[in-house]
Amino acid sequence: MKPGPFDYARPATVERAAALLAGSGFAKLLSGGQSLGPMLNLRLARPDLLVDLTHIASLKEIRETKDFLEIGACVTHANIEDGLVPDCTNGMLPSVASNIAYRAVRNRGTIGGSLSHADPAADWVSTLTVLDAEIVIRGAKGQRRVPMANYMLGTFEVALEEGEFLEAVRVPRFSKSARWGYYKFCRKAGEFAEAIGAVVRDPERGVCRAVMGATHSTPILVADATALIGQGFDAAAAGALLDRHEITDAYERQLHVEALRRATVQAGA
Amino acid sequence: MADGDIKEGKGVGARLIRKEDDRYMRGRGQYIADIKLPGMVEVAFHRSPLAHARLRGVTIPEEHRGSVFTAADMVGVKPMRAVSGLPGFKPSEQPAIVTEKVRHVGEPVAICFAEGRAEAEDIAASLIVDWEELPAVSDMLKGREPGAPLLHEHWGDNIFLESFVDGDIESIAKDAAIKVTREIRTARQCMAPIEGRGVVAWWDNRLNQLTLYSACQMPHIIRTGLCGCLGLDHAQVRIIAPDVGGGFGYKGILLAEEVACGWLAMKIGRPVRWIEDRREALTAAANCREHHYFITGYAAADGTLLALEAEATVDSGAYSAYPFSACLEAAQVASILPGPYDFKAYRCRTYSVATNKCPILPYRGVARTGVCLAMELILDGIAVEAGIEPYEVRLKALVPPEKMPFDNITKKHFDSGDYPECLKRAVAAIDVPAVRARQKRGEPDGRLIGLGMSIFCEQGSHGTSVYAGWGIPMVPGHEQAQARMTPDGGLEIRVGVQSHGQGLETTLAQVANEVLGIDPAKIQVVHGDTGMTPYSTGTWGSRCMVMAGGAVATACKELGKRLGRIGAKLLQTDVANVKIGNGEVVGPSGSVSIAEIARVWYLRPQDLPADVDPGGIEVTAGYKPQRDSGTFSYAAHAVVVAVDPVTGGVEILDYVVVEDGGVLVNPMIVDGQVYGGVAQGIGTALLEEMPFDAAGQPLASTLADYLLPGSTDVPSIRILHMETPSPYTEFGQKGIGESGAIGPPAAIVNAINDAIRPLGAEINQVPATPRRVVEAIAAAARAKKVA
Incomplete structure (x- = not known):
């Protein structure tokens, strides 16, 4: 598990980084390397050039x-x-x-x-x-x-x-009275989440948002979640959202709904 | 210092700080990856991407010719063969490098080398291999069916071995008030020592010898196996296991990579090194533990266990791995399934099935982890039917102390112990009434509390008669140890076993101290090198403290006699008048230190009379316990879990182990063994699983997919000791190394079932993943609706 050959550059400015990216060949940006590092070693990523951003002060x-x-x-x-x-x-x-x-x-x-x-x-x-x-x-x-x-x-x-x-x-910026909730379910501490529920309630700013994350794609966002979480948690409505995103596995559905419910409770809704 | 002080301080029974930790804690251990030889090249293997296929050809790009070798180049190299003497066994031939057909993903197709590993991997990736893919066997039960694809065509089926132990079940069954039947499965696991495997090989022209460093548990067995494959004399091969970072069975195997690297070093005349990476460990190396059971327990109405009937299938993988063979696991299943219990009738049929997966190896606990799960789940089932506490069912069936020593239904000879007392202590420590009260109260967060237990015995240090019966390439005989004085009064202990975390550099020094009284600080334990140690089958089967410990004691006693004879001369008295101990030889009117005797023997022989015993002060001695049927340590595990019925998450709230390992040579080290074993058992119970798809592809190729227990998954474990001596061993010690890993799956799954039983749900599979727990609860809910 060693990476294939690549070139490496460590620019000092965002302009220089952009110029390097615009050059020929397939370039990948390196920051913390916590995902890219293993991908390079497993040769799932095979860039010609690594542009290391960590020395750009801005x-x-x-x-x-x-x-x-x-x-x-x-x-x-x-x-x-x-x-x-x-x-x-x-x-x-x-x-x-x-x-x-x-x-x-x-x-x-x-x-x-x-x-x-x-x-x-x-x-x-x-x-x-x-x-x-x-x-x-x-x-x-x-x-x-x-x-x-x-x-x-x-x-x-x-x-x-x-x-x-x-x-x-x-x-x-949250207003002072804003509440939030965040619940994630992992097989063990430190592993990737199998389900994430996230809620922000900030009536002063007119914000009531909810997310079901760690799905197979982009997080499921409810930009106006008043109906979903405003009068207690509406599990059926959460289930309907999963239907719409074609999440059919019963176990996954149960986790996603429960994660959002727990986030909602934490947010005081 | 008084005699008692020394004994309490540093001999058998002392909690002596581990000598080897000084270098480990300072990062000064010397592992395979720390070895760098001049001119050394790095090896990468091109490995099969397919589970079952015929190899039509390998195309090597022109620029890499000379840096790549295939089986065609390895003329005269013999395949690895591990036969079993059990009747009906079908042997397999495992080539180091694939010859005609590949039988599991990850088999080496070509060995490639370069100055660095990355470049070697570049070369390996540049090969073009022409395959004819074949249908694969990825499930052992399907592999048993007629018409399944055949791994070894000439067999006619995929069964390495079928075995049968018969008993009169019928006469018991017809009157048994309780009958409990379950289908139970354990996952295929990958052993995961922190240090993977690795090889450094070079040819020494001066000695006409292949020196091969390997992260292994049994250097002498590797030497014998390697000589067979490479056609070398034993004198031409030296195996060195340097510091080895964990084994657990994973390193108790002759590797294809050892054969290939040994061959390559001779071929190119340069040192070569291969370091296993984690993907190779997960997808291309030995697996373990995959069992399937149909099992039925029969009991009287009061819960007294009467009979047990089982059909067990073990997924042995593609080849019979050297030296333990494809059948050790299933042979163990048949013989140890009855556990620590006494009952009337037993029947068990086992199948060792060849599949398109990596070969299996015995992993810490060997088959016991699976059989303990199967047996203990049945006993909990009986408890439910009888309406009594699970521990009560066990107390009725455990072999009582007054029957010890006891020959059980499969003729296992339990040497000593008080099994019921062990369980009672676990019951008291976990506080069963308090857990039951908490269950009744319910949890504010809606989680369900469960209590689970398991009890088992562990045959360890089993010797000649047991292994001769299995007829595998490796049969342990007398264990040998060498004890020799150095001129400055130091003692060298040389043993053929290998210490890879067990702390043998400390415990064997404690044994020598117990006999001779020499300070362990002046005792050096040499191990892991065939050039420096007596032949041994190595470190496996919880055998070192009994076998090597006994051998060291025997060698030290003989050395003591010789020192006594010389000491008597120096004290000008008859040998009958001297005693040895406390680091000196004591006569009627004075004493002489062992160090002084050694100094005179080596450096001032002119001070000795002409008639001194010429035997010298270097002794090799062999040892067997009075019986070689093994020691039986035993333990009860009790656990309290909280199960989240919505997410399926399981948290361990309390964990108790009551352990009887006989006389403990170093109780601190035993505690460490138990902690580590339980951590691994938690992995088996809740996390670890290598799934395969229908084409035989391993699906967990990184540690993000193959989950191991981490520090946050292992609770603080409470260990209580009993110390019932074995009547057969040198100090009464018993093998204990594997014990911790055996009990957790059974105890934890029983606890989960105890928690979810009110929902009508039950789980009979490990790992008990959140998904499986949730699905068991959902299935129970569906069943209720239908009813």
Whole structure:
């Protein structure tokens, strides 16, 4: 299990990274390497060039405005877990971060890497969807932004064009009274989730969102979940959502519905 | 220092800190991957992507010719063969490199080398192989059916061996008030020592010898097997097992890779190294544990066990692996299924079935993990029918202490012990009434509490008579050990067994200390090297403390006699007047230290009289216990679980082990063995499974798919000891190494069933995954609706 041959570059600026990506051959971006590393070793990924983003200072930056928190792509899960990143979600971000895989993975794995890899079972995929985060994308032509719900297109598939990469995420600021819930079911601690339920209720901002994640594809988002969770949890409605997404396995359905129910309870709904 | 102090401090029974931990804890262990020789090349294998196929040809790109070898190049290399003397056994021939036909995914098709492993893998990936794919056998029950694809065509079927133990079930069955029948399955598992396997091989021109380092448990057996395949004399092969990071049975096998790397080193005249990666370990190496049972227990109305009838099938994989053979597992099943119980009639038919999977090897506990599960599930079933506590059913059936030693229904000779007392202590420690009260109260989070138990005995250190009966290539005889003094009063102990986590560098030093009184700090235990140690079948079957421990004691006693004879000369007294112990030879009017005797013998022989005993102070001695039918340690496991009936998740809330390993040489090390074993048993019970698709493809090729227990999955385990000496061994010690891994699946599945029984649900399969638990509950709900 050793990787095939590849070239390696470690640019210092996002512009240089974009230029390298635009060059010839198949390039992959390296951040924490917690998924890409094993994929290289298993030779599931065979890039000509690895562009290591971890020495670009701007990708580790944090920016705060009154509306949102912007987290650079190369910020690690551990930094979020440890409170080195300010929180605007009444504890949701650090709580989710602290339960990603194992600490060794969290020390290196990054929020941008996880979202670019787009494994449906990854915590940030469901979390940033329920948070209604915005993805900041950098390309040779500059920056653009898309909502998380439009960013992930499918399993390991995201809305990055040729030569583009994820530069940062913008997380909307919760109001003080906002409540959240997050429940994931794993076979054992540190494994990928089999089901994720995530809920954000923020009446002050008019937000009531719910997500069923760790499906076979993009998370199932209910952007207005008032009917689903507003008057207690509507298990039948959750089941109907799974029908619509053609999730038919009885065990998986039971897990998804239960994960969302538990998240709903945690969110005080 | 007083005699008692030394004995309590460092001999048999002391909780001595492990000598070897000094290097392990400092990261100074020397494993295969730490060995780098000048000019060494790295090996990668091109492995079969198919489970069953004919090999039509291998195309090697022009630029890699000379760096790739196939079976066609390996003229004269013989296949690995592990026969069994059991009547009806069909042998298989396992080539190191595939010759005509591949029988499981991962079989080596070509050996490739380069300066680095990545480059070797590049070369391996560049080969083009022409296959004719054949239908595969991926399920042992289907493999038994007529018309199944044949692995070894000339057999006419896929049965390595069918065996039958008969008894008069019918006369018991007709009057038995209770009959409990179950179909029980255990998963195919992959053993997963932290260190995988690995080989470094080089040809030593000076010695005319192949030196092969291998992460193995039985260097002498590997040497014998390798000599057979490569056509070399024993003098031409030296096997060294350096520090080895866990074995569990996984490293008790002659590897295709050892044969191929040994051959390659001779062919190219350079040192070669192969390090197994985790994908190879999961998909291309030996598997273990896959059993299927149809089993029926008969009992009286009060729950007294009367008879047991079973049909057991073991998935042996594609080949009979050297040296344990494809049949050890099923032979064990038939002989140990009755467990620690006494009952009237027993019948068991077993099948060892060839399938298109990696060969199986005995894994810690060997067949006991499966038979304990099958037996203990039946006993819980009987308890439910009889309306009594599961432990009460067991107390009625366990062999009582007054019957010890006891020959059970399959003629296993239980040496000693108080099985009922062991169970009673577990019942008390887990506090059955408190658990029952908690169950009644219910949990605020809706989880269901369950209590489960298992009790079993473990035959260990079984010797010549047992293995001669199985007739496999390896039959243990007298275990040998060498004890020799060094001129500075140090003691070298040389043993043919191999320590790969058992702490033998400490415990064998404790044994020597017990006999001679020499401080363990001055005792060096040498092991794992055929060039330096006496022949031995190696480390397996919980045998080292009994066999090598007995051999070390025997050698040290003889050494003591010789030291006494020299010491008597130095003390100018008759040998009848001296005693040895406490590190010295004591006479009527003075004493001389063993160190002084050694110094005089080697460095100042002029100080010795001419008539001194010329035998020297280096002794090799052989040892067998008074009976070689094995020691029987035993243990009761009791566990409390919380089952989430919605997600199927299982949490272990409490875990108790009551263990009787006879006299414990180092109780701290035994505790460690039990902790580790239980962790592995939890893996068997809840997590570990290698599934295959219909084409014979292994579906868990990384540790993200093959789940192993981690630190968060293993609860804090409470261990209680009993110490009933074996009447047959040197100090009364018994083999204990495998015990911890045997009891957990039975105890945990019984606990899960205890929790979900109010829902009408039951599970009879390991691992008891969340999906299986949920599906069992759903099936029960459906059945209720229909009713």
